[in-house]
Amino acid sequence: MPQPEPRDTAKMPQRVKTAALVSSGRHPVSGRAGRAREDARAVEMGLSLVGADLSLAHAGDPEQASLRESLQGYLGMYHGLDDDRDGQLSLLPLGEGGDAVPLLAAWLERSGVRLALTGQRAECGEGSGMVGYLLAERLGWAIATGVAAIEHCDGERVTVLQALPQGQRRRLEVRLPCLIAVDAVAEAPRQSAFGPARRGRIDIVDDLLPPDESPLDADSADWHWQPARARPKRLKVVKSTNARDRFKAAAAKSSASGGQVLTDLSPEEAAEKLIDYLRAEKILAQDDQ
Template sequence: MSRNLARLHSSDEVSVTVLVSIGKHPVTGRLRRADQDARALEMALGLSDSEPRVIYAGPLNDSTEPALRGYLGMGVSELKVLRQSEQNDIVPALSGFLDNSPSSLILCGSRAELGESSGLVPYQLADALGYTLVSNVAVIEEVTATLAVVLQALPRGQRRRIEVVLPAILAVDTASPVARQVAYAKASRGFINCVVTDAAEDDATEQWHYQPARKRPKRLKIIKATSARDRFKAAAAKAEGTGGQVLTSVSAEEGAVAILKVLKEEGVLKT
């Protein structure tokens, strides 16, 4: 594929693991592969010719299996499942498994599409395993045996280059390249292998309850006027001067100096 942005150095043995979860279509509510996790797998598939290890921790039943097969349909032959019930905390199971069979690069999505979707799992895993963590990864530029260079997605379409010491967990952002389509034949051919792990009950969730998302109330414009005149002015407000500086009868040079000075102060001028 043409979007293989970074290749592993052929002599280096960097094992790549991708953690995946079940996603949910935001409109139809149908279970599917999670968008960010699929992007993470896409990134891993672009890294090397050898196949990444794909791990899923969570419930496995008739409704979740087709969604999981979406990942197999991207071109991996095997998916490891750490089978857990819905009430279980998946972090102990994942950290236990990854402790026994470590991997120097772990990729995953930033936020799950089901459950709490707090985005804490990569952080908890990094803490439990002692790995370095980088969030909002958009592109992996280079991977060597000990280092990875990645681009981090910032707001406003900006990017930041970061060098991170392996082993590391990279949480992939929505700004990364879109995942490839699912091939149905590959999806049905792939293997789903269950691995026996410990299950830990998540106690904190006992007091929680979920409801369909309520529309957030629109913030009202609060007018703190003390007199009738102020209230009238606020109600009949028109675009009015905000007390900006107006430079009249200046030459073009002076105007340009003033503008460049403001741009420099605001930090948008790089030179």
């Protein structure tokens, strides 16, 4: 959906160093490797904010076959910008069962990034959505989650719109440096084009941590992974001692009944009843005169 108009059209007077942390995704139907949907929205948000100055980072196994395909999906989004520079992605090598948080934290500190954009949750792996929170806790940054749009960003603070249930929005002002987790209702990502994807550079950065410190994820060692089962549908259980009530509940129609029916109303009376009801249910404001 279109976002409310930003308050300032001049978005970023002085460029804040911005990066997007991306993960490898998987198509929900075909299972093919590609961009993760929320991360692609984060990249789109970063590109519309700082253009080709946006840098990308991914912590993963460089040996994995489908990784390059996923990452080129993001690099292919560097088109239609003011300058025609190509995308650049830092790949932080991470072995099987490694912990991405120390690597990403070291990379963010070294590269001087002040605004990091990412999706809310990865599509592959555990997908717990904790990486952003752990990074923010480790670096002492602020974190805003569920962001639908960035309205304004100066050197000190960034103003964002947070998506709430039922299509509502909330405006937040977040101090920089901060981490922003982008919601699925943010602006749709631009298409990934083949040429920019081929031209984009993937740099392997492997000197971030001292070699004796191996970032291993010890907690997940004794987890048991299994294919997802369908969640059982909850049955409507009627707690009654009497068979007739149980039968009535099982045979009852779903439509609610017992509403209030008001007949013989003039339009004015009906309007009054309607407005009173809406005000009692707090759908109309009380002082709405």
